[in-house]
Amino acid sequence: MRVSAIQMDMKLGEPEYNFAHAVELVRRAAATGADVITLPETWNVGFFPSENLEALSDREGERVKATFGPLAKELGVNIVAGSVSNVRDGKIYNTSYTFNRQGEVVADYDKTHLFTPMGEHHSFEFGDRLVTFELDGVRCGIVICYDIRFLELVRSLALRGIDLLFVVAQWPKLRTRHWELLNTTRAIENQMFVVATNSCGTAGQTKYAGHSILLDPWGEVLVLGGEGEQILTADLDLEVVRGIRESINVYRDRRPALYEIK
Incomplete structure (x- = not known):
């Protein structure tokens, strides 16, 4: 499976520019022969406008679906469309949508851990469910930014059988x-x-890191980005997953009866 990660530099509070730029970058990524193309978090508005957030946000993912569903089908690729600021039932969520090669939505996920140090919880609602899905027969999961700090969340996805985790x-x-x-x-x-x-780039007073990274199950770096906008591409050999889980079977050797995680 060939995956391209788009390390995008978006403009804060400018969804018109950001949508057009994201489409341009997805088309460039598709030219690499990618099977899956990914975008970063809240690329539609940046992270995140302190004023007019609701007005700038998508509505029920309608614009994302109208843009990337047809684009995925046209290009014949799977698109993990990062996440967007998204209004649903009168509340704002940090929502990820994933599209298969037919342009169908195969997953939608609301960020479950909001970054309280920057006040994300004052503007966004907490998600309340985990999500797994398949792309080209590969079992996948997704988390959004701050979520990666919560090992219980990622292990829960792993126990649902995923071989590939997307982090936006x-x-x-x-x-x-x-x-x-x-x-x-x-x-x-x-x-x-x-x-x-x-x-990557700067939003308000915050400079974003870039350094997108694609890793194999041994923790070896397949490709690592710099600080600027770029598209990173790597081929994932999914057979490696089965090999390592047979040689070092941590799932078999777990002792969950001893773990008290509440």
Whole structure:
């Protein structure tokens, strides 16, 4: 499976520009022969406008679906369309949509852990469910930015049988080391591929890290981005997952009766 991660530099509070730019970048990524193309977190508005957020947001994912469903079908690719600021039932969610090659929505996920240090919980609603899905027969999961710090969440997805985790983010440059270490640790401890797509550039006072990273289940780096806008592409050999889980079977050797996680 060939995956392209789009490390996008979006403009804060300018969805018209961001939609057009995202489409342009997806078309460029498709030219690499990618099977799956990913975008970062809240690329439609940036992270995140303090004023007029509701007015700038998508509505029930209508614009994302109208844009990327037909585009996925036209290009014949799967698109993990990052996440968008999205109004549903009068509340704003940080929502990810994933499209298969036929342009169908195969997954939608609301960010479950909102980044309270930046006040995300004052503007967005918490998601309340985990999501897994299949792309080209590969079992996948998705988390959004701050979610990656919560090992219980990722292990719960792993126990549902995923081999590939997508992480979409707006991770700041200040904590670049955390970004690389957390994604690497999740890959190793859960014995799965991790495709972590971050944004870049500056929004308000925050400089975003870039450094999107694609990792194999050994925690080896397949490709690592720099700080600027770019498209990173790697081929994932899913047979590696079965091999490592047979040689070091942590799932068999778990002792969940001893774990008290509440």
